[in-house]
Amino acid sequence: MSRSSTCVYFLQHSSFQILCGNRDVVLVWIYVFVVIKRKEVCVCAYWRLGRSCMRSAEYCISVAPVQLTMLFLVILTTFLCSTYADISCYNDDGQPVDWFIIYKLPKLKENPDHDGETYMYQDASTQAWVESTHTMNDTDGAVGHTLQQFYKSGGPKNEGVAYVLYNDQFEEKMSYPSKFGHTKGVILLDQEQGIWLVHSTPKFPPKLQEGYYWPHNGLRNGQSFLCVTYSYSSFKAIGNQLMYTEPDCYESSLPPSFADDFPELVSASQGKFVKKPPWTSQVTLTSVGGKAFTSFAKNGHFEDDLYSGWLSGALESNLLVQFWPNSAGVLPSNCSIEYFVYSIEYLQFSQAISFSHHIDHSKWCISKSANDSGKPWTCIGDMNRVEGEMKRGGGTVCTSDAAIWKAFYKLIEKYEDCS
Incomplete structure (x- = not known):
């Protein structure tokens, strides 16, 4: 990767459902991207509740190159494990x-x-x-x-x-x-x-x-x-x-x-x-x-x-x-x-x-x-x-x-x- 390049990793497209009291189930869609720049990592999330408008959030931190791989794995594992669990x-x-x-x-x-x-x-x-x-x-x-x-x-x-x-x-x-x-x-x-x-x-x-x-x-x-x-x-x-x-x-x-x-x-x-x-x-x-x-x-x-x-x-x-x-x-x-x-x-x-x-x-x-x-x-x-x-x-x-x-x-x- 060149010094000026930016990589975007698509982590997960996930959907799940939540109950709102005694009302109907609301479908939640989540899209997560990790944007990796020269000295900065940004996690970008976009979500939609039911038919409402798309919402978004972004969080960026500065990291040393040696920490980049470890941070990426932690983010990936945490997200995947927290958003989905097989029936058991x-x-x-x-x-x-x-x-x-x-x-x-x-x-x-x-x-x-x-x-x-x-x-x-x-x-x-x-x-x-x-x-x-x-x-x-x-x-x-x-x-x-x-x-x-x-x-x-x-x-x-x-x-x-x-x-x-x-x-x-x-x-x-x-x-x-x-x-x-x-x-x-x-x-x-x-x-x-x-x-x-x-x-x-x-x-x-x-x-x-x-x-x-x-x-x-x-x-x-x-x-x-x-x-x-x-x-x-x-x-x-x-x-x-x-x-x-x-x-x-x-x-x-x-x-x-x-x-x-x-x-x-x-x-x-x-x-x-x-x-x-x-x-x-x-x-x-x-x-x-x-x-x-x-x-x-x-x-x-x-x-x-x-x-x-x-x-x-x-x-x-x-x-x-x-x-x-x-x-x-x-x-x-x-x-x-x-x-x-x-x-x-x-x-x-x-x-x-x-x-x-x-x-x-x-x-x-x-x-x-x-x-x-x-x-x-x-x-x-x-x-x-x-x-x-x-x-x-x-x-x-x-x-x-x-x-x-x-x-x-x-x-x-x-x-x-x-x-």
């Missing part, structure tokens, strides 16, 4: 994480500190259960913070975000339609990556216009959550899995670019499911952090128990299963098959935190031994072991991780042996 699972500290698992504790009469909103948390950094200082109703907690990305997205007006919310027990109904699967979850993604949150809670999460809160019906019983951050391309396979599980979708937005890339997700959100065998689908998904998760999805035409009819054989492991045992037609432990399936009856985090499966609505299972098939499996999903769900869609997401398996295995105080 978030931990209890408000930091993006590859995945997390939450065990919402039941309301414990003998322990008033656990009023139905407290939870245990784990991710790759904890290596075990950690009692959260947040509650399920907090928007600063892991689930609340993660879902705030949905509530602050601007909804269908934002064509850079797609989402599908599904829950077979969302609406107030005397009985829930068996034409849909017994499945609950949230899919939320931008054009880089997104999350799949698999959970067990009825009437959750609330619709976009209601904002985030923990429902009163979610206080009494235990609940489970698995959040995983996946790359954009992974949602094609995830959409395909939903075509097997037959979700009851109660809110969705799939703008044209997402709909073109993920027709399976569109079909599932519109109640269009698989119509011919095979009636099961197994797929390995890799998180953005490189961790393998295996999704098992069954259609109602499979007409068998997810765990004894498929999962134990597929994982080549005897299974210990936690599910809601208060429905009609509960299936007993099954030792008549190659890999046995046992029903968990009592759980304990500590002497102060223990409870029966009768107040635990979570859905998960683990291999009975860490040595089964050489892999310590843990699966978190949305299906019970009851006759009625043999003819309904649903599934679970499994991973082989010694720390996760150990955390769940330590909880089991009692299970039903085969009679």
Whole structure:
């Protein structure tokens, strides 16, 4: 560069949306340039709010040549990081994480500190259960913070975000339609990556216009959550899995670019499911952090128990299963098959935190031994072991991780042996 030259670097053209009270979303466009002269660096920003006139600002400083490159990198990194963040699972500290698992504790009469909103948390950094200082109703907690990305997205007006919310027990109904699967979850993604949150809670999460809160019906019983951050391309396979599980979708937005890339997700959100065998689908998904998760999805035409009819054989492991045992037609432990399936009856985090499966609505299972098939499996999903769900869609997401398996295995105080 000659001594008299001036270089102009176009840093970023970014758009985002802000909420103005209860009014409509306002689109904000930002253009940033860095002008580098002989001894001076100027950062020039131009922005427009909605349809208002273009505004501008300029800030210049004198720098020595040796500082120029470093200053440019700092400005570039700071700007890019502060103006855009990919959709991700978030931990209890408000930091993006590859995945997390939450065990919402039941309301414990003998322990008033656990009023139905407290939870245990784990991710790759904890290596075990950690009692959260947040509650399920907090928007600063892991689930609340993660879902705030949905509530602050601007909804269908934002064509850079797609989402599908599904829950077979969302609406107030005397009985829930068996034409849909017994499945609950949230899919939320931008054009880089997104999350799949698999959970067990009825009437959750609330619709976009209601904002985030923990429902009163979610206080009494235990609940489970698995959040995983996946790359954009992974949602094609995830959409395909939903075509097997037959979700009851109660809110969705799939703008044209997402709909073109993920027709399976569109079909599932519109109640269009698989119509011919095979009636099961197994797929390995890799998180953005490189961790393998295996999704098992069954259609109602499979007409068998997810765990004894498929999962134990597929994982080549005897299974210990936690599910809601208060429905009609509960299936007993099954030792008549190659890999046995046992029903968990009592759980304990500590002497102060223990409870029966009768107040635990979570859905998960683990291999009975860490040595089964050489892999310590843990699966978190949305299906019970009851006759009625043999003819309904649903599934679970499994991973082989010694720390996760150990955390769940330590909880089991009692299970039903085969009679």
